Amino acid sequence: MSNKKSVLSSRAKTMEFAKAWLIMLPSLVLMTFFVWEPLFESVRMSLFKTRNVELISFIGLDNYVSVMKKDDFLQALVNTFSYTFWSLLIGFLLPIVLAVLIGETRRWRGIFRTIAYLPNMLPGLAVVILWSNFFSGGKTGVLNILLSHLNIPPQTYLTRAEWVIPIIILVATWKGAGATALIYMASIAGISPELYEAATIDGANVWRRIIHIMIPAIKKLTGTLLILQIISVFQIMYEPMVLTKGGPDNASLSLMQLMWQYAFGGAMNYGKASAVAVIVTIILLLMTAVYSYFNRKESDWE
């Protein structure tokens, strides 16, 4: 009897396994064709001399050496870190502030939430073009028209090397902050109301509730979103491509844009383009590993 039971249970387990694999199969097939295969192909291509997408001969790390010793690579690398820095400065705190403010709002919370998310619903290119008109340097630029009412003469913005990256990050933040704020809001909504009630009874004001309840509750999420933001900003491409075309004098050239230039910007060197892509991947893997290491250490302490 017990033998029969165990056979039944092992058959049920097999069925469960089969079901699980069947459910996963479509995703696995899609991932294999559209994620893993291109990824491995890119690594392989980066080790070959190429003629458009054909592999001509194995050259080891030559593509990496050739790419890395060029000035524009160094410039793109510095710029990409600069994008990340400005993104953390401008774009990291803003969604948290938005989420906290909206979370503390008692009336019209839904409307504020919609307004915050609205820019995210606009097509990315439309947003960039819209902002390019805002920062246009001539007398017809929207910002210059506004400034003219204060008797300030027309300025140029997107042609100034020192301003382009902060401006591009401002544009990216304007578009993306609402979506990130929504995630924080969802996390804040999950905090037990009893905690707030207890804190209020104990005489805690809004500021103390934020410091002692809200922020600790979203701390872990903050870490995850931080690393996701770094990964996302590290791959910034279409914003500088449309707003500044990487200029002036490569001042806003990002690594992904450099990769695009190698592949499609006239050089048609897919081997070097793949090398840049692999370098970006390695940098991001390293940064994620460092984050995970410190995050685990912190969890261990807790």
Add this chain to the structure above:
Amino acid sequence: MNRLFKVVSLLLALCFVMTAITFAFAEDGVIDADLTCTITLGNWPPDTAADAEKALFEGYKATMAVQYPNVTLVPDYYSYTLSNYVPMAKGHTAPSIFQPPFTDPQLLISQGLVGDVTDALESFGVLEQFSPSYVEMLADENGRIYGLPRDGYVLGMHINIDLFREAGLMTEEGLPMYPKTLQELAEYGKIIKEKTGKAGLVFPASETYGGWLFTNIAWNFGCVGENALEYQDEDGRWVCNFTSDECIAAMEYMRDLRWKYDILNADATTTDWAGAHSILGTGEAAMNFAADDSVDQPTANKGLPVDSFALIPFPAGPEGRYALAGGTCYMFSPDITSDQAIALMAYLKVLGKLPFLDDQIISGMRADYAAKRDRGAPVLPAISAWTDAEYNAAKQAIIDEYCNVDMRLYNDFFDSISQGTITLKSEEPIFAQQLYRELTAVVQRMITREGADVEKALRKAEEAFQEYLDDEINDY
């Protein structure tokens, strides 16, 4: 009046279709009933195109159906860019015919990404009538032909006459007092900026455009022959030469346009080709380095009336008068068979792109020029890519019928070409796009940093491009 033009051009297009259909019922219309194949035709007008244009292409299709009844034409809305073409060619999904600019044929030929049509051209008897300079651009080192010129262009300057008038730069005959030298360009631009507040010159200095235009300025400062921006040395190695005195002088001129004369548009480093046309067309700048094939951009597309627009020759520099000659060509998928190659030549013949004229082709040309006039684009003499004098004269006679501009605003441009007062040059011979990219970065530095060191910036660009030449060709 505009409506009348529209009706007339639509009628002309319909006439063309009717001619094609009438031809269909004539038994002798068949040229080759044995030719059996399918060709896909890139750049087919989309559903949003003007009715006249769509009717025109339907007419071409109908004609082909008569002349080659077993050739199947598959319209394709494909529009070429280098980045979208390569994967299509490698994946065997490229259309049989597509239209790249003249910067790309040599790259595509060297990479084996285009089809050979030499034998098909020979069978049509037109191989010898190519303008030699175009053959040079479209052939490999063995003389095999991979493309046909669609149209040629010569770089000159587009002028917004309204701003010249506002700045008082008009002759007694009511024509714009346009700059004949680069020095005058700077001076007139300054006058325009002071008198109108608008940019004297729009200079698209983004991506590769800045370097592309700069090469033209550099040629006029003497960067040709032994001082060329790139050349082959005695050992056959390609050498980059951005630090000649001539190139440095040209770049200093570029810097002066911004910091001494201050005539450039505000966002030059983010302005592209289309943006430059827009800025001139909307009256935000008075001059733009542009060619005869894009006269419809500031006029028909941006609303500048044709009588406020002029096309002038490229201004001369201290060391000569040069201008870029280029254009758009037809190229073919690397997968085409010999039958498909013949069918494609037949299609181009119907389009009037081969040096043949018959009633149908003339009817097609009329419809084409009427459509241009209807859109408010100047109908101008064409720079022919063929050496057949009879064909060129007959074509000009038709163009004259539809001409909608005061030719005094264009004569100097066309005369400079026909009379040889300007030397036409093709693009820099190899890796032109990469060369432009390097020079664009220098141009951007010059116009955004007042104290930028010209020689140092050019040396840095020279080293980068030399390394590129070594990697891609010298040490390949």
